[in-house]
Amino acid sequence: MRPQSLTPLFAHVTSLPGIGPRLGKLVEKLAGPLVVDLLWHLPFAVIDRRNAPKVSGARAGDVATLTVTVDEHLVPRGPRQPYRVWCSDETGRLCLTYFNGREDYLKTLLPVGETRVVSGKIEIYQGEVQMTHPDHAVPLEQRDSILRVEPVYGLTAGLTQRPVQKAMASAVDRAPDLTEWQDATYLAKQRWASWRQALAEAHAPADEADLSPMHPARARLAFDELLASQLAIALVRHHNRILAGHATEGDGRFRRAALSSLPFDLTASQKAAIEEIAADMGKPERMVRLLQGDVGSGKTLVALLAMLICVEAGAQAALMAPTELLARQHHATIAPLAAAAGVRLALLTGRDGQRQKKQTLQGLSDGSIQLVVGTHALVQEEVEFADLALAVVDEQHRFGVHQRMALSSKGHAVDLLVMTATPIPRTLMLAAYGDLDVSKLTEKPAGRQPIDTRTIPLERIGEVVQGIGRQIAAGARVYWVCPLIEESEEIDLANVEERFRLLGERFPGKVGLLHGRLKGAEREATMAAFADGRLSILVATTVIEVGVDVPAATVMVIEHAERFGLAQLHQLRGRVGRGSAKSTCLLLYAQPLGETAKARLAIMRETEDGFRIAEEDLRLRGAGEILGTRQSGLPDMRLADLSAHGELLQAARDDARLVIERDPDLQSERGKALRALLYLFRRDDAVRTLRAG
Numbered sequence: 001m002r003p004q005s006l007t008p009l010f011a012h013v014t015s016l017p018g019i020g021p022r023l024g025k026l027v028e029k030l031a032g033p034l035v036v037d038l039l040w041h042l043p044f045a046v047i048d049r050r051n052a053p054k055v056s057g058a059r060a061g062d063v064a065t066l067t068v069t070v071d072e073h074l075v076p077r078g079p080r081q082p083y084r085v086w087c088s089d090e091t092g093r094l095c096l097t098y099f100n101g102r103e104d105y106l107k108t109l110l111p112v113g114e115t116r117v118v119s120g121k122i123e124i125y126q127g128e129v130q131m132t133h134p135d136h137a138v139p140l141e142q143r144d145s146i147l148r149v150e151p152v153y154g155l156t157a158g159l160t161q162r163p164v165q166k167a168m169a170s171a172v173d174r175a176p177d178l179t180e181w182q183d184a185t186y187l188a189k190q191r192w193a194s195w196r197q198a199l200a201e202a203h204a205p206a207d208e209a210d211l212s213p214m215h216p217a218r219a220r221l222a223f224d225e226l227l228a229s230q231l232a233i234a235l236v237r238h239h240n241r242i243l244a245g246h247a248t249e250g251d252g253r254f255r256r257a258a259l260s261s262l263p264f265d266l267t268a269s270q271k272a273a274i275e276e277i278a279a280d281m282g283k284p285e286r287m288v289r290l291l292q293g294d295v296g297s298g299k300t301l302v303a304l305l306a307m308l309i310c311v312e313a314g315a316q317a318a319l320m321a322p323t324e325l326l327a328r329q330h331h332a333t334i335a336p337l338a339a340a341a342g343v344r345l346a347l348l349t350g351r352d353g354q355r356q357k358k359q360t361l362q363g364l365s366d367g368s369i370q371l372v373v374g375t376h377a378l379v380q381e382e383v384e385f386a387d388l389a390l391a392v393v394d395e396q397h398r399f400g401v402h403q404r405m406a407l408s409s410k411g412h413a414v415d416l417l418v419m420t421a422t423p424i425p426r427t428l429m430l431a432a433y434g435d436l437d438v439s440k441l442t443e444k445p446a447g448r449q450p451i452d453t454r455t456i457p458l459e460r461i462g463e464v465v466q467g468i469g470r471q472i473a474a475g476a477r478v479y480w481v482c483p484l485i486e487e488s489e490e491i492d493l494a495n496v497e498e499r500f501r502l503l504g505e506r507f508p509g510k511v512g513l514l515h516g517r518l519k520g521a522e523r524e525a526t527m528a529a530f531a532d533g534r535l536s537i538l539v540a541t542t543v544i545e546v547g548v549d550v551p552a553a554t555v556m557v558i559e560h561a562e563r564f565g566l567a568q569l570h571q572l573r574g575r576v577g578r579g580s581a582k583s584t585c586l587l588l589y590a591q592p593l594g595e596t597a598k599a600r601l602a603i604m605r606e607t608e609d610g611f612r613i614a615e616e617d618l619r620l621r622g623a624g625e626i627l628g629t630r631q632s633g634l635p636d637m638r639l640a641d642l643s644a645h646g647e648l649l650q651a652a653r654d655d656a657r658l659v660i661e662r663d664p665d666l667q668s669e670r671g672k673a674l675r676a677l678l679y680l681f682r683r684d685d686a687v688r689t690l691r692a693g
């Protein structure tokens, strides 16, 4: 149960004064549905209204708060004219200007002969001191209602500062005093205020410096968020560890059989990775391991070997891929090896026919099917395993934590292997997974040649097409990628289709088209035709970004390369250079190039090292943006900024670890306070783990 003390914060935002149903919708869009969501929406700027000169001393461009007498209303005669209110003090005249001003409203707000305090930005217009749409205009006795320093909040269309500021002030007022959950010594060392006070301070910045992520109030709130997240991860993991029981060990026979059917040897890092994985699986605790390897480094093979360990131990293993295309691809890669080992493998996607599906489900539940590859169809309720021992999740950043757990929950204490081609910087990794064991594939399989990467302005597309003509005449296979911008899928599809048409006219019967809107069967047929060489050119959107594996493809053309992110360009380029033949990547760009795009393309020319590219990407984009992407699978941080709070993250990790060691059930006084923290940051899932355990 959520502690009673938090109840006011978990009310809907419409419970705040001034927020009715209409504004409520906008506030919900801005920050979230609940009062607590609003609290995490910190101001991004301040307006200092302490500057209170006389009219003659007001300077253009400054924000000023002036005390003036209202002299005269000049009601506009034409529709284009603004409404003007002339005011003055003993030093000069001030004109308040309103566009589309309503006379009755303004006459009540600014009655002639009265004194008013007005605050806003000073302009000089035709030699007169002017203020257009003052932010405030109040009688002298209400002067204090104008904050001396005003917080400025990010808004959404339709919202203005005033109601948000007002709602925020009462949200902060509602925040209860909560029992301190932070370690007393750490708190003292940081000289941080209590949660409530820090919250109030963070919403009442006195100047620009108070907006810094390093300001104590903001740092404290960020730490709270990080601690909640690290503690939640640690609790779930601890719980899973004590649940453990499975020690999966094999005798190596299926692995040997599969490997002996391969025409190549494992790379040294593939060998090291599989050893690490086998050691983990052989322990009674649950494995949670990340297999990180650049595109083309051979992760799938490592995954298969891990899966075969399960089969040797008499259990089952499942591999889940984020897309249908990828699932089929993995299945195709694994099938001959599974066959060589004499192991039964099935494919399960959302598109299987009824009969087929029934057979697969039957085989999985009676254990006659030992390995399965599939999409998220694998986590459907009707899927049951006789004895699932290992879940492999590919390209996990496309799955939510939830789906990952759903697959693991199909068995008892299932080992988890997560494969990713995105080299995740250490900080982000810690934020997403807490402490996680990592196996890295650091080398590419032997015999791979560097990819020749060139940047070419789009104007020279004619030459590129000619060059491609020569290449395909010599038997080359070419990917041609067109960008996809989510906002206008229609236009993008039109672009891909147009390119497909133009290339098709030039190379009749040789060109295929692949994008996300096509039916699965259609896509599959196209992929197959490209893989076996009936098609020479594959015009595609970024659907080919992950996993697509056609070793014979040697040319990658990326149209409007300037529109792609660095990580994406790298992933796309990784589709070639997978065989022993020399490959080329042509990055076609529209001029003029912006600074960032220029830097990205230069890095692409310079290196193929995925780790270096990931670092440059982080530098160019900032952690915020990487984290901001909804698909990242990383927790959504509202207060912490990982590019600024890396040290706090480490501290939160250490603290969470200590808590779990000393008080794993959160029973102590501090433990109880920490439960409130988990609720505050909506980590109820972790608290539930406590009760279940």
Ligand code: ADP
Binding pocket: 264, 265, 266, 267, 270, 293, 294, 295, 296, 297, 298, 299, 300, 301, 421, 445, 446, 547, 549, 551, 578
């Ligand atoms: P990743 O998933 O890491 O991008 P894949 O597992 O798809 O890479 O492997 C890419 C290609 O390399 C596949 O065609 C695979 O068969 C091949 N491959 C894997 N391991 C080796 C190896 N040790 N030597 C040569 N080729 C390999």
Ligand code: MG
Binding pocket: 299, 300, 547
């Ligand atoms: Mg792969």
